[in-house]
Amino acid sequence: MDDTSVGERLRIARESARTTQAEAADTIGVARTTLIAIEKGQRRIRTHELQKLASLYGMSANALLRSEAVHLDLIPRFRKLMQSAEDDVLDAVKLLNDLVCSEVELEDALGVRRQLSYPPERPLLPGNVRAQAEQDAQELRDWLGLGSGPCFDIISILELQIGIRVFLRPLPPKISGLFAYDERAGACMLLNSNHPPERTVQTALHELAHFISARRQPEALLSEKEHNSRDEVYANAFARCFLTPARAVRQRFAELTAGQSRLTRRHIILLAHAFGVSREAVTRRLEELGLAKRGTWDWFIANGGISDEQVRQVVGDGSERSVDAFKPRGPIPPRIALLATEAWKQGLYSEGQLSSLLGISRFDIRALVDENGNEEGEADELFKLS
Incomplete structure (x- = not known):
């Protein structure tokens, strides 16, 4: 060297x-x-x-x-961004750095080259950032071929359609997620797996907004962070608009309330179920679009709220689509699991080396290898890859 x-x-x-x-x-x-x-x-x-x-x-x-080791400078970049970053934040950044380095190293070892075909960047423009967020969110939906319909598996969209490296690991409660972009590794994201699924989805879309508007600037989403800057207002609006597109919400609202004069809990439940979001999120969106009066959600809360039992009475047992679609995963993404198994099969890494590289126990590595081996053993010649 x-x-x-x-x-x-x-x-x-x-x-x-x-x-x-x-x-x-x-x-x-x-x-x-x-x-x-x-x-x-x-x-x-x-x-x-x-x-x-x-x-x-x-x-x-x-x-x-x-x-063969990969060294990325995500940590220095975050430190320059957050001069007073606490140890918890820097530890999370180091974890993201290590996970991305491990994935890139496995790709290099197996001769895998990722083709990056990201959507175009949309820098913030002067004027109303909420209006820009609405337009950018719909343009990204069109780019993905989603139109205005609901989308329930956000993580798969980020990984498979956009090509962002997404990791879910337990993090301190105040850290919701991190986003970074590296010229070699591309876009990468670390989300707090300890948070409820709906919050994790919101965090993922918040970080996606930063990827769309300023992808070369690292970002850490903290619970106590001020959300008054134009960047943060844009990111929060983008997340809402991506999950609940204005036209689709207006159309479904008109269908559900046709001929009626009062907004009821049943309307909120059905709208939340249709878009796979929380009851509060869809109510706030109705307020934002002028389809419900400001303070509607606060009124519901002051008058008993909307309980899970009421939701089950309206839509049955499959009441939380967003939670159902958010499938729990192991400590490493499925794609890295496949890369690690193949690297072990080819003798490029031992179980101990993979354990150190991926930051998981040898027991987890062995379970990973065995699981993939069993699946291959079930396949006959019909499924053999040329």
């Missing part, structure tokens, strides 16, 4: 470990200017210096220099 590549990996490792240049220079007994030269590839690092820096950064020299 050339000195420039080694220096770049050292810089990324140092910033990921939240270590300053001065601290790193002091560790190997050189001036800060010398460390800068090493990171720029202008001065070759010596073996004992490499070992000391690797120890300081909490990794092995082998992990730093392995030719």
Whole structure:
């Protein structure tokens, strides 16, 4: 590996470990200017210096220099975005960084090349950002071939149709999700699997909005975050508009309330069921579109709300479409599971190496390999790939 590549990996490792240049220079007994030269590839690092820096950064020299290892600088980018980022946020960013690096490394090992065909970027323009969000959301639906109909499996749309790398892992309660874009890895997203499905879907669409409007700017969605900026207003509006397109909501509302003079709980339940969103979300959307008076949802809450039992009485047991469609997954996405299994079958990685690479136990790796092996064993010659 050339000195420039080694220096770049050292810089990324140092910033990921939240270590300053001065601290790193002091560790190997050189001036800060010398460390800068090493990171720029202008001065070759010596073996004992490499070992000391690797120890300081909490990794092995082998992990730093392995030719097949992938090193991305998502963490430094987030740190520059959030100068006062807390440890929980930086830990989540490191997790996203590690997961993306692992997937890209498996792709490289198997000779897989992802073809990125993202929808066009739509930077924020002067004027009403909510109106732009409505238009951009519908244009993306048209690009995906969804039209104005309901869509219930948002995660699959992000992964399979748009091509975003999506990971679901348990995160601290205040962290809803992270989004980042890398020129090599493409767009990637980490969502909090501890949150309720409807909230996770909202987070996914919120981060999708940032991908549409400013994809090269990393974003962390926190529960206490201020939502007054134009970027955040746009992202929240985009999520609502994508799930509940205005024309489709107006049309279904007109069908359900034809000949009636009062908005009832039954109307809200049926609309929420039709679009796979919560009762509150659809009521707020009706208020936003002027189909219900402002304060309608607050009135329902003050007068007993809309209970799950009332929902079951109206639409039966399959009452929560959005929850039903949000299928639970294991700690790694299905696609990575297939890549990992194939890499193990070809002898490219051992179970222990896959366990370290993906950050899961050997037991989980063994279960993954066995599951995929059993499925292949059931297939006969008719399903053999050429």
